[in-house]
Amino acid sequence: MSTTPAPLPPGSTIGILGGGQLGRMLAVAATKLGFHVHIYCPDEKSPAAEVARDFTRAGYDDDAALEKFAASVDVVTYEFENVPASAAEAVARTGTPLRPGARALEVSQDRLTEKKFLKGLGIDTAPFMPVASEAALGLAVEVAGIPAILKTRRFGYDGKGQAVIHDEDEVADAYAALKGAPAIMEGFVPFEREISVIAARGLDGIMMAYDPAENVHRDGILRTSTVPAGISGETRDRATDIACDILTALDYVGVIGVEFFVEKSGHLRVNEMAPRVHNSGHWTVEACHVSQFEQHIRAIAGWPLADPTRHSDCLMENLIGNDVDGWQRIGGERDCYLTLYGKKEARDGRKMGHVTRLKPRA
Amino acid sequence: MSTTPAPLPPGSTIGILGGGQLGRMLAVAATKLGFHVHIYCPDEKSPAAEVARDFTRAGYDDDAALEKFAASVDVVTYEFENVPASAAEAVARTGTPLRPGARALEVSQDRLTEKKFLKGLGIDTAPFMPVASEAALGLAVEVAGIPAILKTRRFGYDGKGQAVIHDEDEVADAYAALKGAPAIMEGFVPFEREISVIAARGLDGIMMAYDPAENVHRDGILRTSTVPAGISGETRDRATDIACDILTALDYVGVIGVEFFVEKSGHLRVNEMAPRVHNSGHWTVEACHVSQFEQHIRAIAGWPLADPTRHSDCLMENLIGNDVDGWQRIGGERDCYLTLYGKKEARDGRKMGHVTRLKPRA
Numbered sequence: 001m002s003t004t005p006a007p008l009p010p011g012s013t014i015g016i017l018g019g020g021q022l023g024r025m026l027a028v029a030a031t032k033l034g035f036h037v038h039i040y041c042p043d044e045k046s047p048a049a050e051v052a053r054d055f056t057r058a059g060y061d062d063d064a065a066l067e068k069f070a071a072s073v074d075v076v077t078y079e080f081e082n083v084p085a086s087a088a089e090a091v092a093r094t095g096t097p098l099r100p101g102a103r104a105l106e107v108s109q110d111r112l113t114e115k116k117f118l119k120g121l122g123i124d125t126a127p128f129m130p131v132a133s134e135a136a137l138g139l140a141v142e143v144a145g146i147p148a149i150l151k152t153r154r155f156g157y158d159g160k161g162q163a164v165i166h167d168e169d170e171v172a173d174a175y176a177a178l179k180g181a182p183a184i185m186e187g188f189v190p191f192e193r194e195i196s197v198i199a200a201r202g203l204d205g206i207m208m209a210y211d212p213a214e215n216v217h218r219d220g221i222l223r224t225s226t227v228p229a230g231i232s233g234e235t236r237d238r239a240t241d242i243a244c245d246i247l248t249a250l251d252y253v254g255v256i257g258v259e260f261f262v263e264k265s266g267h268l269r270v271n272e273m274a275p276r277v278h279n280s281g282h283w284t285v286e287a288c289h290v291s292q293f294e295q296h297i298r299a300i301a302g303w304p305l306a307d308p309t310r311h312s313d314c315l316m317e318n319l320i321g322n323d324v325d326g327w328q329r330i331g332g333e334r335d336c337y338l339t340l341y342g343k344k345e346a347r348d349g350r351k352m353g354h355v356t357r358l359k360p361r362a
Numbered sequence: 363m364s365t366t367p368a369p370l371p372p373g374s375t376i377g378i379l380g381g382g383q384l385g386r387m388l389a390v391a392a393t394k395l396g397f398h399v400h401i402y403c404p405d406e407k408s409p410a411a412e413v414a415r416d417f418t419r420a421g422y423d424d425d426a427a428l429e430k431f432a433a434s435v436d437v438v439t440y441e442f443e444n445v446p447a448s449a450a451e452a453v454a455r456t457g458t459p460l461r462p463g464a465r466a467l468e469v470s471q472d473r474l475t476e477k478k479f480l481k482g483l484g485i486d487t488a489p490f491m492p493v494a495s496e497a498a499l500g501l502a503v504e505v506a507g508i509p510a511i512l513k514t515r516r517f518g519y520d521g522k523g524q525a526v527i528h529d530e531d532e533v534a535d536a537y538a539a540l541k542g543a544p545a546i547m548e549g550f551v552p553f554e555r556e557i558s559v560i561a562a563r564g565l566d567g568i569m570m571a572y573d574p575a576e577n578v579h580r581d582g583i584l585r586t587s588t589v590p591a592g593i594s595g596e597t598r599d600r601a602t603d604i605a606c607d608i609l610t611a612l613d614y615v616g617v618i619g620v621e622f623f624v625e626k627s628g629h630l631r632v633n634e635m636a637p638r639v640h641n642s643g644h645w646t647v648e649a650c651h652v653s654q655f656e657q658h659i660r661a662i663a664g665w666p667l668a669d670p671t672r673h674s675d676c677l678m679e680n681l682i683g684n685d686v687d688g689w690q691r692i693g694g695e696r697d698c699y700l701t702l703y704g705k706k707e708a709r710d711g712r713k714m715g716h717v718t719r720l721k722p723r724a
Binding site: 007009010011024027028031032033034035036050051052053286289290298303304307311312324327328331332334335337338339340341342344353358 | 369371372373386389390393394395396397398412413414415648651652660665666669673674686689690693694696697699700701702703704706715720
């Protein structure tokens with residue numbers, strides 16, 4: 001008979017693979033519960049390391065550094081899905097638990113594996129086909145129709161590694177641009193809106209979900225999340241059920257972000273999933289009593305999940321690149337809460353912070 | 363004509379004198395607004411340094427270290443009132459602003475100076491007399507009546523440096539226990555309840571106050587703060603006005619905590635004031651959209667103050683010494699939010715964390 005392990009006591013150390021803003025907000029949440037935090041990342045300047053007690057600067061391919069890191073902490077988690085399988089194996093060798101587990105990484109870091117996994121659960125996605133040659137791409141575009149989206153199978157984020165094919169003449173160039181990277185062709189879904197569900201599963205198998213957010217992307221980058229989303233109660237419940245089906249199938253521990261296309265009929269297709277806290281859940285810091293960050297720390301530490309009820313309606317807006325120059329105006333606005341990530345250079349397309357605007361729950 | 367200096371931009375560094383839990387919660391709030399944090403404190407293990415980018419471990423009498431610290435940051439603040447005058451002078455020599463200023467420290471770190479300052483503003487306190495000899499103490503007790511409270515003028519906190527005189531026979535022993543420390547005798551105030559006001563003043567002179575909390579102390583240590591306090595609207599307004607009078611008189615920048623005795627008639631006497639964020643304001647993290655910690659950082663950075671409106675009623679309970687062993691039960695309670703300070707040893711009387719329980723605003 002399997003029993004749930006005892007919760008990690010305060011004073012334990014949480015190890016986080018990745019040192020960006022998600023790691024930073026996780027570190028703050030972990031510290032509030034009395035945990036110590038150890039960040040592992042290859043970059044010298046890390047928004048997360050700045051607020052963590054310990055920092056290992058090393059690459060994700062440095063097995064010796066990874067093993068030393070994992071052996072020094074009580075649980076390992078991650079803030080991005082492109083953790084290599086070899087890194088997960090290095091953690092496993094130390095006996096320190098990795099939460100969520102290696103299977104969640106395997107599924108979510110390859111678009112083809114992810115789509116097949118979802119299909120296996122009876123969950124709809126965009127139509128997809130693996131693309132192994134220019135001829136295969138041409139055929140795929142012919143079958144699925146125009147426009148179609150060509151995506152690398154791995155290492156895509158914020159719209160990187162994607163190209164829209166508007167015309168059959170573009171097939172050759174699009175295929176060449178891949179430079180041999182394994183790819184997938186996705187048919188276009190005529191969606192009415194995009195939503196995401198931030199859900200969590202505890203070590204005891206109990207699941208909780210925040211209300212879905214309605215998301216607007218531009219140039220492949222999330223711009224705004226609005227809660228509540230403009231969907232029916234039925235659609236909300238189905239989206240939540242799908243997120244829970246995914247969590248259960250992966251025997252998942254922690255917070256997951258699942259993005260959906262909502263068609264005019266209300267039909268849902270999963271766009272993608274991220275085995276981590278998610279940009280479209282940042283509003284939970286201000287609009288809920290327990291944020292997605294504390295919820296994730298609770299889950300991976302084996303603590304009971306907290307009530308994800310939202311006390312306010314809200315609009316979360318990302319500050320991309322030079323948007324951050326508006327800090328002074330935003331900092332003086334009423335009912336408007338600013339979070340900045342401590343990054344020095346406001347490069348184009350770089351997420352520098354976000355702002356959450358609250359209004360009373362309708 | 364004086365003009366308000368420009369607000370400190372994100373990416374600036376906030377220097378904090380003191381490395382305890384108040385510094386820790388200030389550091390987290392500063393980081394959220396994109397500031398870097400530099401902690402200065404003599405202790406190797408510092409709850410605040412754990413979440414700050416920079417840490418100087420040195421004594422408050424080390425002028426060279428203080429000057430180097432102050433020169434490396436954009437503004438200096440403090441999380442405790444016993445910063446020596448010489449340390450404030452060392453900061454001043456570098457030209458880096460100290461907020462709140464040296465006058466706030468001078469007034470609040472000596473009980474006699476504080477009482478005289480309040481008297482000068484027409485604010486009532488407990489009756490008091492300086493005690494310079496055993497004979498003077500005997501006379502003071504005779505005039506003020508029994509019980510009376512003998513307190514050292516400096517370095518008292520959490521009930522330390524205090525003795526209650528219940529009988530005139532105790533005068534000699536109480537005086538001897540001072541070991542020559544300058545002291546003050548306070549007459550007993552027959553109060554009905556204790557409240558505190560957490561207020562802030564910006565660089566532009568604008569002032570904002572949170573709703574008063576009703577506080578219960580045991581053995582001189584704060585146990586609980588309840589909001590709203592059981593006082594009339596009139597009493598609330600008078601307490602807030604007194605806090606603002608103090609802020610104005612000190613040309614104060616930052617958050618202040620002012621503790622009051624409330625007599626049965628509603629009459630208010632200031633018990634003491636702390637030129638910093640205050641334990642009886644920890645509930646603002648969960649029950650308000652902007653906490654006392656962010657409010658303090660906003661003030662000292664020259665940002666506009668935020669709306670201190672409370673969205674929920676609440677009860678904040680300190681976890682003292684072994685109370686912290688209840689983390690598992692508390693962590694599983696609904697509408698109950700835990701904050702732990704990352705201290706290893708749960709010594710008697712040591713503040714290890716706190717818990718805030720919310721309920722809808724009545």
